[in-house]
Amino acid sequence: MPQTVAFTKGHGTGNDFVIVADPDGALALDAEQVAAICDRRFGVGADGILRVVRADAVAEGADAAAGGAEWFMDYRNADGSIAEMCGNGIRVFARYLTETGLAEIGEEPVRIGTRAGIKTLTRDGAGFEVDLGPWTVDESDVLVQARGLPVARPGLGIDVGNPHVVVAVASDDELAGLDLAHHPLLHPAPVAGANVEFVVPADPLVQSGVGVVRMRVFERGSGETLSCGTGVAATALAVRHWAGPAAPDQWRVSVPGGELSVRMRDGHVLLAGPAVLVYSGELTLA
Structure with missing residues (x-):
């Protein structure tokens, strides 16, 4: 019944x-x-x-x-x-x-x-x-193919309790031109899959002491979504990792559905919104 x-x-x-x-x-x-x-x-x-x-x-x-x-x-x-x-x-x-x-x-x-x-x-x-x-960074070589990217790009593995691969793109136009109706391909493919984030930094990257980036995401099991909270955290962590030791511990991440805040404290990453x-x-x- x-x-x-x-x-x-x-x-x-x-x-x-x-x-x-x-x-x-x-x-x-x-x-x-x-x-x-x-x-x-x-x-x-x-x-x-x-x-x-x-x-x-x-x-x-x-x-x-x-x-x-x-x-x-x-x-x-x-x-x-x-x-x-x-x-x-x-x-x-x-x-x-x-x-x-x-x-x-x-x-x-x-x-x-x-x-x-x-x-x-x-x-x-x-x-x-x-x-x-806490989070972990996996610098193993992962190449990401996505419709709208002319060539495969390297991705950085970030785990914040679930797995992510973060990919830097060249410009806002390239970010907007991605066709995420199709699943990005990861080489090698993670055994458990991963959420895939595509990110472009603001210019300048750091504004009033806060890092600023934009991203889109393809979520494992859901497809493209307007936002992914753990993906936002992973994106901030990846850009911070690429930027080096002088990078800030506070970040604003814009997604198609709005904006979220990320901060790093005592080895933990916190997400607000x-x-x-x-x-x-x-x-x-x-």
Whole structure:
């Protein structure tokens, strides 16, 4: 018998999500159901699904529960595949928790469990800032082919809890000319895949002590999105890495859906920006 489920639609700089509350972990969504919900023509339409579940109610939340996180973010990409982390999604997740009274984020931060570990969120103006934790840089040779690039370009691997490859492009025109309706090709291809970011620096790169760049992204499991929070962090980290030791620790990254802020502190990278709830409704699961 079809099941009716309440949902809320939200977004962070245009990176949009269907949020489903399942505190007790009773709802089992398979990949086909997730893909059907996220379909922009025949479903609600979204870049992914955020299932709001108590950490102690699901096996993958056990470590988070032991670490003091009440809630676990079960994030699925638009194609139904499981993802480790989502930087825009976790801010929207925090917005949902606070707007529905499931959690408070005031002077004290909130801890949310993810497949990439516990993430700590605080309020930041009208939005939230998430501590994504430490990052790693992989300087292995990766070549990236994309429609609109005349030749393959080298990419830099950055891991911020999920994998990214960041590619520098020559100009705003080259960035705008990319056809990201087609999946960029990575050589060699990472075993688990990767999100691919294309970035162009502002001129000048550093303005009032803050690094400024623009980027577009092709997300693993979702395609091109208007924004990718972890991709924004990876982009800032990559450009900082290329710029050398004099590069700033604060960055503004423009994406098609808006602007996000990134800062590096004590070996951690933090991402800040808006999180908006748009509407609520009900959907029927096949």
